[in-house]
Amino acid sequence: MKSFHMSTPxxxxxxxxxxxxxxxxxxxxxxxxxxxxARFSGISPTxxxxxxxxxxxxxxxxxxxxxxxxxxxxxxxxxxxCSLMAAFIFSVLIDFFKPLRRALFPVFIISQTLPLVAIAPxxxxxxxxxLTPKIMLVALVTFFPMLVALVQGYAATDEDIEALLAxxxxxxxRIFLLARLPSSLPYFFAGLRISITYAVVGxxxxxxAGAAKGLGIYILNAKNNFRPDLVxxxxxxxxxxxxxxxxxxxxxxxxxxxxxxxxGEHKP
Amino acid sequence: MRGTRLELRQVRRRFGELDVLADIxxxxxxxxxxxxxxxxxxGKSTIFKLLTGGLRADGGEMLFDGKPLxxxxxxxxxxxxxxxxxxxxxxxxxxxxxxxxxxVAREAARQRVAPLFAEFGLEGFExxxxxxxxxxxxxxxxxLRTVVQNRAMLLLDEPFGALDALTRSGMxxxxxxxxxxxSWTALLITHDVREAVFLSDRIYVLTGRPARVLRExxxxxxRPRRELASPEASAIEADILxxxxxxxxxxxx
Numbered sequence: 001m002k003s004f005h006m007s008t009p010x011x012x013x014x015x016x017x018x019x020x021x022x023x024x025x026x027x028x029x030x031x032x033x034x035x036x037x038a039r040f041s042g043i044s045p046t047x048x049x050x051x052x053x054x055x056x057x058x059x060x061x062x063x064x065x066x067x068x069x070x071x072x073x074x075x076x077x078x079x080x081x082c083s084l085m086a087a088f089i090f091s092v093l094i095d096f097f098k099p100l101r102r103a104l105f106p107v108f109i110i111s112q113t114l115p116l117v118a119i120a121p122x123x124x125x126x127x128x129x130x131l132t133p134k135i136m137l138v139a140l141v142t143f144f145p146m147l148v149a150l151v152q153g154y155a156a157t158d159e160d161i162e163a164l165l166a167x168x169x170x171x172x173x174r175i176f177l178l179a180r181l182p183s184s185l186p187y188f189f190a191g192l193r194i195s196i197t198y199a200v201v202g203x204x205x206x207x208x209a210g211a212a213k214g215l216g217i218y219i220l221n222a223k224n225n226f227r228p229d230l231v232x233x234x235x236x237x238x239x240x241x242x243x244x245x246x247x248x249x250x251x252x253x254x255x256x257x258x259x260x261x262x263x264g265e266h267k268p
Numbered sequence: 269m270r271g272t273r274l275e276l277r278q279v280r281r282r283f284g285e286l287d288v289l290a291d292i293x294x295x296x297x298x299x300x301x302x303x304x305x306x307x308x309x310x311g312k313s314t315i316f317k318l319l320t321g322g323l324r325a326d327g328g329e330m331l332f333d334g335k336p337l338x339x340x341x342x343x344x345x346x347x348x349x350x351x352x353x354x355x356x357x358x359x360x361x362x363x364x365x366x367x368x369x370x371x372v373a374r375e376a377a378r379q380r381v382a383p384l385f386a387e388f389g390l391e392g393f394e395x396x397x398x399x400x401x402x403x404x405x406x407x408x409x410x411x412l413r414t415v416v417q418n419r420a421m422l423l424l425d426e427p428f429g430a431l432d433a434l435t436r437s438g439m440x441x442x443x444x445x446x447x448x449x450x451s452w453t454a455l456l457i458t459h460d461v462r463e464a465v466f467l468s469d470r471i472y473v474l475t476g477r478p479a480r481v482l483r484e485x486x487x488x489x490x491r492p493r494r495e496l497a498s499p500e501a502s503a504i505e506a507d508i509l510x511x512x513x514x515x516x517x518x519x520x521x
Contacts, residue, residue: 160352167320167346168369168417178365182356259355259397 049229058233068218069237075131075203075214076245079138080196087143091150095180096172101151108144116141116202120209129210137206142195149191153184186260189253196249200242271333273298273343273421273453274319279328281314282478288314290478292328296421296455301447303456303464306474307512312457313349316423320346332420345419349426351410353398359409360385360394366417381416387446388412404435411443415452422454428463437496440466448492461512465489465505466496473508475515483511 031051037043038050045053058065094101120137127133157180165175207216215234222230254261274296281289288311296302306312317323318330321339330337337343345366353362363384364377372380385391388408398406407427414422427443428436440463447467458464464471471485485508489500497505 158352160348160350161354163317163320163322164346164348164352165365165369166322167342167344168366169342170369174369178369179354182354185356257356259399262397262399 046226046228049232053229054232054236057229058236061230061233065218065233065237068213068215068234069241071131071134071211071213072200072203072207072215072238073241075134075206076138076199076241078131079135079203080142080199082135083139083142083195083199084146086139087146087150091147091154092176094147094151095154095176108147111140112144114140116205120205124206124210129212133209134203134206134211134214138199138202141198141202145195145198146188146191149187150184153187154180156187157183185257189249189257192249192253193246196245197242200238200245204238271298272296273333274455275329275331275334276315277329277331279315279318279330280326281311281318281323282326287478289318289325289480291480292474293481294472294484296453298453299451300469301452301454301456301467303458303468303471304474305458305461305464305471305508305512306479307476308459310474310476311479312459312474313425316346316425316457319344319423343420344423345414345417345421346423347410347414347425347427350430351398351406353406353410353413355398358395358397359390359401362398363409363413363416365413370417381412384412384416387449389442402435403431404439407431407439408442415450420453422452424454424456426458427456429458429460436460436463440496441494443467444491444493461505461508462496462501465501465508466493471508473511482515483508 035050035052038045038048038053049057090104094104116137119140120133123133123136127136154176161179161183162175165179170178204214204216204219207214208220209216211217215238219231219234222228222234272295274294276292276294279289279292292315294302294304304312304315314323318325319337321342332341332343335341353359354365357365360378360381363381364372364374367377367380368374382394385394388411390405390409390412393401393405398409401409407430411424411427414424428439431439444467456464456467465487468487471487472481473483473485474480475482485504487501487504489498489504493501495501
């Protein structure tokens, strides 16, 4: 395990490049190959636009893109917030009343097997073109992973800590708050990182099935107008959005769990 | 004369077909350091679970100050085998855990532990997380968390078992030293004969499973004890080892 102290800026730079360097290299190679193929193979830009063209088009259509990105962001965040709240409430209920797990999990698992292609148009049909069906779809795809993460997290509590608290006379509720809830944090954040990527995809899919505005409907329109460059520009925006949300969860985890990165440090 | 605080009379416990505790009778007087010494897997930790309410005895009596132990009376502060520090709490908040559970306000609890940090060799580490401390320091923090609860008696379950040999010896000396200043009443579980002899006033030697008390050994060595292996201590140690290795020849209790 690496445990050296970073003393100088050049060390820090070298170390962070060491971490992201390989990723930059692989993505860069891929984009370069694509650019070269699009330019020199004679393929039509309406079939496969070069990355450079996608970026120029994205910049040119920026107002329209932004106008369609904001509804996607609100659908993603609102849907995810609802899903988190529901997952937390159900996880606590399941933790305190174990038989609930057997009653509820089959229902939730079935909900995960529903194909989005089928369910998205139905929800739009039932709840209209507004924000509600998007929130519901985002919640549908993110709820179960979050619930599983939390339930697993509670179960991962150190038995010694629970026995210690019990010997101190702590009630089951105190034990939950003092030990089980904090123990679930690493699992919660792992679930969060996975779910947030599902959330963006879920929102775009819901818009694809029917919306006034949003990246999903923008992609559908661009496709119908034979503009693959604009489809890919929207994909670029959604990928950036996902990366930003992913990075935010990592940042929140660092702030919420400052002890998590200390294990490899120098000990007195 | 110091009165008897804890008394177990013919306590029994089985787990299904497995007979773990066959007949445990022992007593601990006020201010006395008593060890339970026995082979691994003999059910030593089960005795503590019975005392802290984690398990029920199948038979026998458990008395504290002459009255039966109930869930309402918890005269014990328990220190588990591994330190069981909460990785998400700073050391100071780990040490106040028991007080917090008792309902002591956060600030009042911190004031009660603060003067003890120096004595426990943890001064300056109040705001550290457990992951930043060495094994010995973590164990001292766990002991601080135990004693600050101000219970009538300490239950120590192999507190130094997970430490390396050198750190363990240092911790044993340190605990013996602390003993001089605080006159705690303690029951220690260990399978380390030398540790038991060094720290204890009396030792109960258990048989393997199903456990019964094989022998009660008094350790009349004067305190403060400085040497882990003085000739007198070594003689007692050799005697106990002989009992543990040949339990059949030694059926006096």
